[in-house]
Amino acid sequence: MGVRFAYHLSLFTFIALYANAQEKNLVPYVKPIIGTEKMGHTYPGATVPFGMVQLSPETDTIPYEENGHYNPDVYKYCAGYQYADKTITGFSHTHLSGTGHSDLGDFLIMPTTGKLMLNPGTAAHPESGYRSTFSHDNEVAEADYYKVKLDKYNITAELTASNRVGFHQYTFAEATDQAHIVLDLMAGIYNYGNKDVWTFVRVENDTLITGYRQTNGWARTRVEYFAMSFSKPFYQYGHQTYANDVYRGFWRKFDINHNFPEMAGRQVRAWFDFKATAGEKIKIKFALSPVSTEGALKNLRSEIPGWDFEKVKADGQAQWNKELHKINAQLNSEDEMVNFYTAMYHAFISPTTYMDVDGGYRGLDQNNHKAEGFTNYTTFSLWDTYRALHPLFNIIQPKRNADMIQSMVAHYDQSVQHMLPVWSHYANENWCMIGYHSVSVIADAVVKGNAPFDAGKALEACVTTARHRSYDGLGYYIDKGYVPEDKSGASVSKTLEYAYDDWCIAQMAKKLNRQDIYDEFIKRSKNYSNVYDAASGYMRPRLDNGTFRKEFDPLKTDNQGFIEGNAWNYSLYVPQYPAEMIELRGGKKSFSKHLDSLFTMHLPDEFFAETEDITRDGIIGNYVHGNEPSHHAAYLYNWTGEPWKTQERVRMILKKMYRPSSDGLGGNDDCGQMSAWYIFTSLGFYPVCPGSDQYILGSPAVKEATLTLENGKTFTIEAPGQSDKNVYVQKVTLNGQPVTTNSITHADIMNGGKLVFYMGAKPKK
Known part of the structure; x- marks a missing residue:
């Protein structure tokens, strides 16, 4: 009798504690x-x-x-x-x-x-x-x-x-x-x-x-x-x-x-x-x-x-x-809890609702429309947010992300240029930054199975956008395989980003059984190599006559063929083919040295004088966390056979670039992109290449985190022994089975289960 009473008491206590945990107010951490x-x-x-x-x-x-x-x-x-x-x-x-x-x-x-x-x-x-x-x-x-x-x-x-x-x-x-x-x-x-x-x-x-x-x-x-x-x-x-x-x-x-x-x-x-x-x-x-x-x-x-x-x-x-309870996380300190949940807060501010309670909204054509069956959104800072924010939404905000894509397709329908949004807000296209990264967002959702919309029409919108010859050097890119610097500025950045977006279109086409489109765009996705200069070892601007421009400084940003970055940064930007990029640039050992120098070199003072939109606060060596082209860089060691370097770099970036203070962001949050990087990295994995179903492993800063998914399942991350010293991963298991690669898949997460990182103070080589 006493044993049974104790059992019921402990069960009651467990239920009460569980209920309290579920009802915990996370707002004070924001x-x-x-x-x-x-x-x-x-x-x-x-x-x-x-x-x-x-x-x-x-x-x-x-x-x-x-x-x-x-x-x-x-x-x-x-x-x-x-x-x-x-x-x-x-x-x-x-x-x-x-x-x-x-x-x-x-x-x-x-x-x-x-x-x-x-x-x-x-x-x-x-x-x-x-x-x-x-x-x-x-x-x-x-x-x-x-x-x-x-x-x-x-x-x-x-x-x-x-x-x-x-x-x-x-x-x-x-x-x-x-x-x-x-x-x-x-x-x-x-x-x-x-x-x-x-x-x-x-x-x-x-x-x-x-x-x-x-x-x-x-x-x-x-x-x-x-x-x-x-x-x-x-x-x-x-x-x-x-x-x-x-x-x-x-x-x-x-x-x-x-x-x-x-x-x-x-x-x-x-x-x-x-x-x-x-x-x-x-x-x-x-x-x-x-x-x-x-x-x-x-x-x-x-x-x-x-x-x-x-x-x-x-x-x-x-x-x-x-919304904050979509990830229930425990971190090492109160400050880190504040950083984590404020990052979630900032990630869930944009894009913004743009319609009345009855669904009415103003379209890009300046006419009034009704959103039928979806919430219409605006404020698409896509050059930033395709990298981590929208991939994060595909995990913990899939319904909203699908609605955002329908908003993008509506934008396309209303566009006299027949283009998807580039940087749009309030029924306007601002044409800010480069690329056509709506296609990355759309492809990422389609490839990961989050496409409760007309995926065929979305693919058509992506293809039409990518064939728009009059847009920002794209005609040259289609004809020559690169954007000439003497015809269109920031030519190297454009070439690299177009090639990545084209790869995304190819992946979506493959998913939708459109072999003709796949063949066209998988070929275009290889154009990244056309701006690689083997003599210098960097991505470098080419001219209309096919030669590389003579005036070239890989550390400078102004008029060097890049945008919000330099050759040192952008020579790391081939997310669709990291292994090929590493081979192109001399192999794993050579590439690893280059990657090391990104974080350790000392920039000359004139670098800061010519770059008005960043400060020394947002820079680690030549790694500029406030400028998104480098956001995937620390994860590239996973392709050099040195994942422990990824682990120490990402934990260092978390500490240096995010603090619970008014000056606690080492760069523009960019509509949630910097915050999404923090969330993913704290959980222990990152989408190096949206449009793929892979997440690359790092070093979790959470002790434990449970993702509550919209499909009714949960995915838990645990990191026994994780601390500021124990940043190195000794082994990883998924649902009790060893993870033998440096990645997990989207399906691994959405199927629910448990990912466990076993941590230590020394690299596991």
């Missing part, structure tokens, strides 16, 4: 402030997973041009916020996360008191405008929650969000008859003289405002509609227009600047006045729509019908907790 200093370019504000609204503070407004010249400070403010700044100009509703280019920052709201001021002022003289000083001591940044005290006004600002609605809560510490809400429709990130094309605002009643803003920035023609609802009526309002906006006809019959219900112009700032009691909270719900003000109103009423700020915050954080 620190959105990570990466907000220097070059991380992340934002600290409120957003839900893949949310359409990113409600976050702006710490400065930097014009694109200054005295007629490019202003380099624009690069600092890609996310609108820099941790080192002392002032806040307001809170806007759209942001890019971790990019190397800037845009968005729409619909900036700033609560103020006292004399009404309608310009932001300057950081040096915040008293000259509506901006306020603040202290990080009074700042809180969590998943889907941001809080700060605006010292100038003694106002506490709190932000949270649903998918399509930003929720503001402003607590006025002191009673005042001069409480203002400034709505700055001129403010924006990457804001140069003609960014604002047109703005329209309509006062529907004393608590509801609607309107839209059309801009010409990085995205050439972007329109965002909004609906803005106040928790209490304002007693007066007005606006001011700038840039010589001229009203004609009936406009002159009214005082249009005060209490007139329609505001329009190229540059508009509006204000709404309230009387606030001490401690009163004035709340604002601000909904976005890519389609119409009616769509924005539907989004607002559907997602946040009431005024319970704490409920919206709790709901948003519950969404984050659910």
Whole structure:
């Protein structure tokens, strides 16, 4: 009897502990402030997973041009916020996360008191405008929650969000008859003289405002509609227009600047006045729509019908907790737990939802469309994210990744060039960076069996894109087998990346039994060798006449035939044929020495002077972690017979490039790519070649991690004895059986099971 009672008690305890483990709140491990200093370019504000609204503070407004010249400070403010700044100009509703280019920052709201001021002022003289000083001591940044005290006004600002609605809560510490809400429709990130094309605002009643803003920035023609609802009526309002906006006809019959219900112009700032009691909270719900003000109103009423700020915050954080639990990990320290779950947070911000609750969205053709059977997404930083972010999604976000691919195919359908996206956001193609890496994302999903869409049509879109002779040197590449540097810049990078993408098309064609397409593109995938110069031992730019360019420095980046890298980096970029690349470059021993030098060499000072978008913080030797072409490099030792070097390198990179601090990212997060690298590497494997079903083994930084898969199965990684000293893998087993290669397959993961790394302090040679 006693034994049976003990058994039931222990079983009950086990069930309770298991339930508690399942319900553990992982949100406290997320620190959105990570990466907000220097070059991380992340934002600290409120957003839900893949949310359409990113409600976050702006710490400065930097014009694109200054005295007629490019202003380099624009690069600092890609996310609108820099941790080192002392002032806040307001809170806007759209942001890019971790990019190397800037845009968005729409619909900036700033609560103020006292004399009404309608310009932001300057950081040096915040008293000259509506901006306020603040202290990080009074700042809180969590998943889907941001809080700060605006010292100038003694106002506490709190932000949270649903998918399509930003929720503001402003607590006025002191009673005042001069409480203002400034709505700055001129403010924006990457804001140069003609960014604002047109703005329209309509006062529907004393608590509801609607309107839209059309801009010409990085995205050439972007329109965002909004609906803005106040928790209490304002007693007066007005606006001011700038840039010589001229009203004609009936406009002159009214005082249009005060209490007139329609505001329009190229540059508009509006204000709404309230009387606030001490401690009163004035709340604002601000909904976005890519389609119409009616769509924005539907989004607002559907997602946040009431005024319970704490409920919206709790709901948003519950969404984050659910997504974070897709990987339940244990690491060696609290700091590493923060790094891991903040990486998951950053990986789950982009791409972003781009459709109303009824499926309506604006297409690339600038017409309105309905997403039928999928969620439409935007913000595709594909040159970055094809490498690790989308492969990560194929494991733990397969449904979303499939929807993202359907969004890409819809983009293709709406494209007058009949091309898949290159770098697109908000119904615009920015044509940023090189390659056509949508095909990598699509092929990776098809090869791995995550293709609940018309794969044949997707293949057609890939092939049509890759045959587009007028695109970025592609005609030369098709005819000659390489891009000539004297015809199209960054020619070596383009040649190498086109060859990789072509290999991806071949793999997809093989999967879909299209031998004709396979034959065409597997041949094209060999073009990488056409830019290899055996005399120098590097990938090197060739000219239209077939000769290699004489002027060549493998360490320099500018005008050397490469983009965001140099010959030293890009001579490692043949992910589809690593073994062939190694043989081409002198064999395993020679290649290993070159790879060693990547991490150990000392770069000359002029390297940093000519490369404005990186700092010494993001560099290890000549390995630039903030620039994606090197992200696979440390894993290449697996092809030289020296996997222990991969193991020590990746653990070193984890330590040096990721920290739980505001300057804790050694480069732009690039819409989650750097974070996805961290997640994969911490788990102990990495997709060196997306489009293949292989993951290459490294050295896990987790003690244990369980992946909860959408197919209902789980995949567990264990690393007994793993520590900062024990970074070397002694042996690996999968479901109890020895792993005799340096890789596992996608099926190994999706079938569920257990991968165990046995770790030690000395290399296992």
